[in-house]
Amino acid sequence: MTHYDTSTIAGLVDGKLEWPQLKAMMSNFKDPDRFDKYIAVLQERVPWDDQILLPLGPHLFIVRKTDGSIVTKSRSGYEFGDYRQNWKLKARIRVRDTEASLQELYPAMMHCTPGWMELREYIDPLDGTLLEVEAVPPGYPIIHSFQPDLETFYREWLGREL
Amino acid sequence: MTTITDNPAGVGIGWGGRSLRSMLEESERLFAETGRYYGIERLTLKEEDPIRYEKLFSRLRGGMVNARETALNISASPIVREIGELCFALYTPEGDSITLSTGIMVHVHTMSDAIKWMIRNDYEENPGIEDGDIFCNNDAFIGDVHNADVQDILPIFWEGELIGWAAGVTHVIDVGAPLPSGMPMGPIHRYEDGFMLSAQKVGSKNRLHRDYVLRCQTAVRLPFYWMLDQQTRIAGCQMIKEAVHRVIREEGIETYKRFIREVIEDGRRSFIQRVKELTIPGKYSVPSFMDVTFGGEVGRLPPEAAKDTLMHAPLSVEIGPKGEFKVSFEGASKWGYHSFNAPPSAMQGGLWVLLSQTLVPNDKVNDGAYFAIQNNLPYGSWANPDNKFCSVSIAWVYLIPGYSGIFRALSMAYVGRGYLEEVIAGYPGTWNMTQGGGPNHYGQQGGWTNFEMSSCGTSARYVMDGEDTCAAMWNPEGDMGDVEAWEILEPLLYLGRRIRPNSFGPGKFRGGSGFESIRMVYNTPSQVLYNLGEGNVFLGTGLFGGYPAFAGYRQSIKHTDMARRIAHQLPYPISDEDPENSQMIAHVEGVLERDKRTIHLPDPHSEYDLYLSVLRGGNGLGDVLERDPAAVVRDLNEGYLLPRFAASTYGVVAFQNAAGEWELDVEATEERRSAMRRERIEQSIPVEEWIAQQRTRVVQKDFIAPVRQMYQESMSLSPTWAAHFRSFWGLDDNWSL
Numbered sequence A: 001m002t003h004y005d006t007s008t009i010a011g012l013v014d015g016k017l018e019w020p021q022l023k024a025m026m027s028n029f030k031d032p033d034r035f036d037k038y039i040a041v042l043q044e045r046v047p048w049d050d051q052i053l054l055p056l057g058p059h060l061f062i063v064r065k066t067d068g069s070i071v072t073k074s075r076s077g078y079e080f081g082d083y084r085q086n087w088k089l090k091a092r093i094r095v096r097d098t099e100a101s102l103q104e105l106y107p108a109m110m111h112c113t114p115g116w117m118e119l120r121e122y123i124d125p126l127d128g129t130l131l132e133v134e135a136v137p138p139g140y141p142i143i144h145s146f147q148p149d150l151e152t153f154y155r156e157w158l159g160r161e162l
Numbered sequence B: 001m002t003t004i005t006d007n008p009a010g011v012g013i014g015w016g017g018r019s020l021r022s023m024l025e026e027s028e029r030l031f032a033e034t035g036r037y038y039g040i041e042r043l044t045l046k047e048e049d050p051i052r053y054e055k056l057f058s059r060l061r062g063g064m065v066n067a068r069e070t071a072l073n074i075s076a077s078p079i080v081r082e083i084g085e086l087c088f089a090l091y092t093p094e095g096d097s098i099t100l101s102t103g104i105m106v107h108v109h110t111m112s113d114a115i116k117w118m119i120r121n122d123y124e125e126n127p128g129i130e131d132g133d134i135f136c137n138n139d140a141f142i143g144d145v146h147n148a149d150v151q152d153i154l155p156i157f158w159e160g161e162l163i164g165w166a167a168g169v170t171h172v173i174d175v176g177a178p179l180p181s182g183m184p185m186g187p188i189h190r191y192e193d194g195f196m197l198s199a200q201k202v203g204s205k206n207r208l209h210r211d212y213v214l215r216c217q218t219a220v221r222l223p224f225y226w227m228l229d230q231q232t233r234i235a236g237c238q239m240i241k242e243a244v245h246r247v248i249r250e251e252g253i254e255t256y257k258r259f260i261r262e263v264i265e266d267g268r269r270s271f272i273q274r275v276k277e278l279t280i281p282g283k284y285s286v287p288s289f290m291d292v293t294f295g296g297e298v299g300r301l302p303p304e305a306a307k308d309t310l311m312h313a314p315l316s317v318e319i320g321p322k323g324e325f326k327v328s329f330e331g332a333s334k335w336g337y338h339s340f341n342a343p344p345s346a347m348q349g350g351l352w353v354l355l356s357q358t359l360v361p362n363d364k365v366n367d368g369a370y371f372a373i374q375n376n377l378p379y380g381s382w383a384n385p386d387n388k389f390c391s392v393s394i395a396w397v398y399l400i401p402g403y404s405g406i407f408r409a410l411s412m413a414y415v416g417r418g419y420l421e422e423v424i425a426g427y428p429g430t431w432n433m434t435q436g437g438g439p440n441h442y443g444q445q446g447g448w449t450n451f452e453m454s455s456c457g458t459s460a461r462y463v464m465d466g467e468d469t470c471a472a473m474w475n476p477e478g479d480m481g482d483v484e485a486w487e488i489l490e491p492l493l494y495l496g497r498r499i500r501p502n503s504f505g506p507g508k509f510r511g512g513s514g515f516e517s518i519r520m521v522y523n524t525p526s527q528v529l530y531n532l533g534e535g536n537v538f539l540g541t542g543l544f545g546g547y548p549a550f551a552g553y554r555q556s557i558k559h560t561d562m563a564r565r566i567a568h569q570l571p572y573p574i575s576d577e578d579p580e581n582s583q584m585i586a587h588v589e590g591v592l593e594r595d596k597r598t599i600h601l602p603d604p605h606s607e608y609d610l611y612l613s614v615l616r617g618g619n620g621l622g623d624v625l626e627r628d629p630a631a632v633v634r635d636l637n638e639g640y641l642l643p644r645f646a647a648s649t650y651g652v653v654a655f656q657n658a659a660g661e662w663e664l665d666v667e668a669t670e671e672r673r674s675a676m677r678r679e680r681i682e683q684s685i686p687v688e689e690w691i692a693q694q695r696t697r698v699v700q701k702d703f704i705a706p707v708r709q710m711y712q713e714s715m716s717l718s719p720t721w722a723a724h725f726r727s728f729w730g731l732d733d734n735w736s737l
Helices: A006-013 A019-027 A034-045 A150-157 B020-034 B044-048 B050-071 B107-120 B124-128 B210-219 B223-251 B253-278 B344-358 B396-402 B405-417 B451-455 B483-489 B562-567 B629-637 B644-650 B666-683 B687-699 B705-717 B719-729
Strands: A051-055 A060-064 A070-074 A079-082 A092-096 A118-123 A130-136 A146-148 B086-091 B097-100 B134-137 B149-158 B161-171 B200-204 B282-285 B288-293 B308-313 B316-319 B325-328 B373-376 B435-439 B445-449 B492-499 B515-521 B526-530 B554-558 B591-595 B603-606 B610-614 B654-656 B662-664
Touching (some): A006 A019, A034 B405, A051 B405, A092 B666, A118 B666, A146 B405, B020 B107, B044 B050, B044 B253, B050 B161, B050 B253, B086 B107, B086 B223, B097 B107, B107 B134, B107 B149, B107 B344, B161 B223, B210 B223, B253 B325, B308 B396, B344 B373, B515 B526, B629 B644, B629 B654, B705 B719
Parallel strands (some): B325 B373
Antiparallel strands (some): A051 A060, A060 A070, A070 A079, A092 A118, B086 B161, B288 B308, B316 B325, B435 B445, B435 B526, B492 B515
């Protein structure tokens, strides 16, 4: 059975592992206790005490608050509401749908054509972190990228109560 | 319940005198009843003698790899020899894959479909299936991606009984379509796709039929390549037959029969186990889009085809409590009058090759994974056309964008579980695809497809940049091929091939870089060229704040003064680098043609005309303002990043020292990044406010024609997606476009 110590997992989270070690982790059997060590590492790195139940990305987490409610929360501390709702609906948005705004990122000719597609930037209201970018045609409903079945994951896959 | 219609004992060529059809029907009945391959409950061989079981698998697997590595040397095509666009696999009598070689693994399941098609159509009775027979298929509605991928399928017999099939596939140079190349753009019906072999018996007693060989001499351009590719496939299959016979001689036929059943069920269970081990149950939504710019072909294509269109691939992945893995394109747009439709076999194959690169890269890779997956390919959509006469000659154009969300979906799951080493921000389109044809430099009519596209950049990982110029989603062993090898095949010289600045998606970790090739038509009076790639849209997007890699364009300079420059040894273009300061334009006189019509009909070029091909890089991951400023400066110094984007994209302020090297201004960078964060908040609005603004646009149907048509098609084909659209924008049930 494969196991890594917590410092290795911390190195992975922080991007400190060298490529040979990273590659070995890819090729090896997976370590079944990764989740708990990973959560412990992340919990140390956020500036708040709410319990992380599931990471959604480098800056987003599903957490349990002290009142028992489960919400999506960013590293900055901003709360996006019930975890079953699309967190993007409570974010701020900036849309790149002009040549000038797209050419801050791409040379002319090398970006999408306004009218065909736009870049939607979902921004953390507290610290301005860019959390997600959608590339969609105008009028496309905001994407709910991930709707985890948190109860099944905890009860049936991890074998513990949520 | 399926009724088994068995032949009398002793009549069929299957096990115990049964027909293949009855064996296939029994397999399907048992799977439907039990959910397990062939109803197998216990993996007795594996449980009782695991070492022997593993050795058996390794020997068969080794036989496949050996067949591929040896047989590819027979081919003369750089697509096969240089790039490795071939694959071999072993199948059960019913057509389920047991094991496979490396290479274009997409075809492991497409060839399974072709075998099952032959069985369902009673080939056993007519034309008959005998030891030494050779069947050839390149019909995607039977089992393939498109007709450029040609398959040979050989039955394997043991003591008079059919015990399996050996199959091999190569990507050919030309398919004999009205327009040259392996994947011509322009066909809008099947009748224009070229030479089509619908699981045809082309050989007996281990020899190709003479009538077939003679037909090939005039059916395709450059039949020399076609025939050597065929010999490659047949030789590989013969090696597989010998490998299987060796195993049976040493292990016994009954062990072999038990093994091939168990190993597929083992593959199915392994897949489910991996799903539960690595992912999170729930629903993942990862749509993508692809533009077709045939609006510029009015007069060259009929009205139903000569228009700009937008493909919608609303990919979702649903993972259930027991590890169920459901992949759905509910809401996909309609098939169309172009060459990019993808039959179900192509879609199954595309999914298969992707999952073998991320979720199941290191276990019993076979059709067990297919049995563990549920697919929803809406009938009438581009992913399952209800018109079997539509063109599929280059189905990859929709298939590649269509599945681009798979890696992103799984990566969200990997982030949840902490398996960060597996995370990758999707994949780019494997193009620009350069194709062409016409009189070649040997004085023959030629057609060609340049496969340097199999070395695009990979997308960023969770903790590092993507890799440069190395990968294609459809061939995990990407290789761009030597310039000289392509120049043997194509009447175009390479003037330059180098890293293309800004060809990756920005992010905390950027995508791997793509590259550019400058080509010059040479030693031929004329040549038509095709460009291919997305132009008006981004293919997919990045992850966690990362941006997508660039969208393409096409660029040629015609009627150049290159002949004079060569004669007088004057400077000529060896790079392009930046559309806003093109080195290609700066170093040659001629007529510039540059636009976003990245998909078009054959474009005539003459000798000394120049053509630019920009190969894609990968998508980015994470917030650009978190990218290590030193990495940005390194990208400047190594030519990966155009200087003006260091500040505008990354907020990095750098200056050039006396030696011309870029250096970081730490303080100015910190100030600029702080300012950019403030700007983000100032320039953005709450999403709920934005939705209210945008709703007006939706209500007014204020969209360009391709976008409006895409919504119309998705809503008419899928009431579910229509309800989702109306619900999001607060529209009544009768609202439509």
